[in-house]
Amino acid sequence: MSALAAGDPGFDWQAFAGGLGWSATAAFGVMLATFAVALRKGVHRVVDSAWGIGFAAVALVTCAVSADSGDTGRRVLVTVLTAAWGLRLAVHIARRGRGHGEDPRYERLLAKAPGSRTWYALRTVYCLQGALVWLVSLPVQAASYAPGPLGVLAWAGTAVWAVGLCFEAVGDAQLTRFKADPGHRGRIMDRGLWAWTRHPNYFGDFLVWWGLYLVACDAGVPGAAAGAVSPLVMTFLLTRGSGKALLERHMAGRPGYAEYAARTSGFFPWPPGRGGPT
Structure with missing residues (x-):
């Protein structure tokens, strides 16, 4: 029977559940740090680079906390693939945006803010992207805890x-x-x-x-x-x-x-x- 069935004894569900908290901390930590940088620079376009960095951070943290549970080969593979993709994307976006002002997308979005633009940006841009990074990276997280070769x-x-x-x-x-x-x-x-x-x-x-x-x-x-x-x-x-x-x-x-x-x-x-x- 496929190990997709819930409750497979080879999969450490308890460790996986605990790892979800660590990965969420990594995703939101990157976004909050980027939010602080954005306030200092006065532009929110820097969050576009944080998108790729967030995925890399989740993969690296998950790899570390799953060391006693998953197969080393698979854990390293998904970490390298995710980090390579995320960091390449982050560098490309950072270079593309160098020397430019605010992205028109964020100008339009923040123009709709019902109150403080700062807290509106935190809720609708940074927290939302942190949640999406965590959600989209779930297969990477699950793969890190898989025991088979x-x-x-x-x-x-x-x-x-x-x-x-x-x-x-x-x-x-x-x-x-x-x-x-x-x-x-x-x-x-x-x-x-x-x-x-x-x-x-x-x-x-x-x-x-x-x-x-x-x-x-x-x-x-x-x-x-x-x-x-x-x-x-x-x-x-x-x-x-x-x-x-x-x-x-x-x-x-x-x-x-x-x-x-x-x-x-x-x-x-x-x-x-x-x-x-x-």
Whole structure:
């Protein structure tokens, strides 16, 4: 019978439950520290870098507190994969935002504050992101407490993660180079991976988190089926929440964007010039 059944004697449920508290402390600790930095700098855009750092912190803390429970190989694997993804993303966002003022998204959000903008930002930006980091990282946490050795599904998940990281990193690098050329000012990026999908970076994130979920499912990690809520939440954020949907509303009025959208897939990669799924 699959170890997905609750109560599997090999899975240390008591340690896992205690670890959830430590991981929540890590996630909210990163966000509160970032909140203090934001107040000092006078801009809340720094929280975008904290998103990746939060996931890395959760993975590292979980790895440490699960040392006596989970398989060392799986624990190290999910920690390295999560931290590598999170820290790369944090560095990229920090570099991209260097020298810029407040992000217009946060300006619009805080303009709606019914009272103090500071406490409104703490509740609606930092605490919310801390909760999402904790929720989305549940498969990483569960995998760290799984006792069985790494199996085929773990390596399949790692392969999916690697493809996702490549899509995200290459897409970000291509866009950075494109924007750095003064001759491209006002033009729509439609080259490289951006000719195959309008959001190679978001598609990469999508693969990263489904890959980590597969690692958690390896060897029948208890609760992995319920843990599917985590990549599903990430998928929603990327496609319907603060990712693709929000960015496309912002880009809709840009010259040439409607034509680019008509010939380029909205999310999943598709041959250039053929439209594809939106």
